[in-house]
Amino acid sequence: MKKHNFSAGPCILPQEVMQKAAEAVVELDGSGLSLIEISHRSSAFVEIMEKARSLALEHLGLSDKGYTALFLQGGASQQFLNVAYNLLEDKAGYVNTGTWSLKAIKEAKIFGEIVEVASSQESNFNYIPKGYTIPQGLDYLHLTSNNTIFGTQIKEFQKTDSTLVCDMSSDIFSRQLDFSQFDLIYAGAQKNMGPAGTTLVVIKDGVLGKVSRKIPSMLDYQVHIGKDSMFNTPPVFPVYVSMLTMQWLKDIGGISAIEEINDKKASLIYSEIDLNPLFSGFAAKEDRSNMNATFNLTDATLKETFDQMCKEANINGINGHRSVGGYRASMYNAMTLESVGVLVDVMSELERKA
Numbered sequence: 160m161k162k163h164n165f166s167a168g169p170c171i172l173p174q175e176v177m178q179k180a181a182e183a184v185v186e187l188d189g190s191g192l193s194l195i196e197i198s199h200r201s202s203a204f205v206e207i208m209e210k211a212r213s214l215a216l217e218h219l220g221l222s223d224k225g226y227t228a229l230f231l232q233g234g235a236s237q238q239f240l241n242v243a244y245n246l247l248e249d250k251a252g253y254v255n256t257g258t259w260s261l262k263a264i265k266e267a268k269i270f271g272e273i274v275e276v277a278s279s280q281e282s283n284f285n286y287i288p289k290g291y292t293i294p295q296g297l298d299y300l301h302l303t304s305n306n307t308i309f310g311t312q313i314k315e316f317q318k319t320d321s322t323l324v325c326d327m328s329s330d331i332f333s334r335q336l337d338f339s340q341f342d343l344i345y346a347g348a349q350k351n352m353g354p355a356g357t358t359l360v361v362i363k364d365g366v367l368g369k370v371s372r373k374i375p376s377m378l379d380y381q382v383h384i385g386k387d388s389m390f391n392t393p394p395v396f397p398v399y400v401s402m403l404t405m406q407w408l409k410d411i412g413g414i415s416a417i418e419e420i421n422d423k424k425a426s427l428i429y430s431e432i433d434l435n436p437l438f439s440g441f442a443a444k445e446d447r448s449n450m451n452a453t454f455n456l457t458d459a460t461l462k463e464t465f466d467q468m469c470k471e472a473n474i475n476g477i478n479g480h481r482s483v484g485g486y487r488a489s490m491y492n493a494m495t496l497e498s499v500g501v502l503v504d505v506m507s508e509l510e511r512k513a
């Protein structure tokens with residue numbers, strides 16, 4: 160029986176996408192060939208890559224707005240490095256909202272001065288800093304829109320004249336935003352878009368070419384743009400599955416439709432966390448992530464019982480990250496409201512039992 164999969168990443172994808180992906184591995188669209196044995200230069204795959212790139216821009220409302228979408232390898236972690244390599248000449252600002260921000264800062268420090276513009280590290284990243292001053296003269300400001308591990312999410316993006324870079328790995332395509340406020344967006348596929356193995360990078364025209372260092376080809380965004388995201392063999396399977404997921408999202412009504420469902424899922428679980436005395440939320444209420452809900456048992460002795468009940472209800476992947484503890488329910492786009500309902504039922508059942 161299919162489990163209710165709350166895994167933080169790699170994570171749930173739409174069942175019909177899995178099905179189509181499995182079929183394409185055997186045979187792509189009646190071609191007599193598998194998706195993973197054809198040339199990436201074949202017209203069949205070039206079409207897949209172009210569709211993936213254009214769907215990404217379309218979902219973000221950035222088609223014909225001077226942006227380019229790439230599907231690269233190396234995960235979001237590679238982008239921690241690439242962003243700095245391509246954009247950092249002297250000084251960049253980073254808002255430190257968790258483990259992933261810290262890792263991005265660590266890589267960027269290799270290339271220049273990093274100003275930690277704001278941080279919530281002093282309280283184990285349980286909130287999003289707000290109302291901070293953004294210094295003048297930054298090469299760029301780097302944000303993490305959703306903190307997968309801590310369960311916090313930026314709800315309002317501060318206005319800035321700075322070049323704005325955002326790691327959207329865990330909430331890309333989950334909510335409506337004015338994406339044109341960003342100059343560079345990146346997102347590892349395996350949180351809300353596809354299987355591990357590719358990373359979407361969306362870059363606005365005009366932000367590149369300003370650093371004086373020589374950039375190795377594989378790290379150079381301009382090289383990848385010049386080759387239509389096909390500088391070398393792209394990760395054909397993850398790109399294909401990401402394309403299918405974006406097509407699925409389009410077919411069900413796009414980001415506005417999924418946002419409505421995501422809001423319902425989030426309010427369902429957070430209201431249970433707030434009303435049930437056996438649970439307490441980790442993140443500050445106003446900053447709670449719609450993608451990753453972090454919470455604890457108020458009575459640790461109930462852990463075994465709760466874990467057993469979850470197991471019996473076919474719930475998978477809700478253990479919290481080691482740096483937070485407790486539980487984390489990840490509710491990406493493909494997760495249904497019904498699955499969240501199953502978890503919430505188990506939580507309220509625990510209260511009745513205890």
Ligand SMILES: *Cc1c(COP(=O)(O)O)cnc(C)c1O
Binds near residue numbers: 233305
């Ligand atoms: C998972 C994650 C990453 C790291 O992604 P990799 O693909 O494993 O390198 C970076 N940033 C955020 C916000 C994440 O959730």
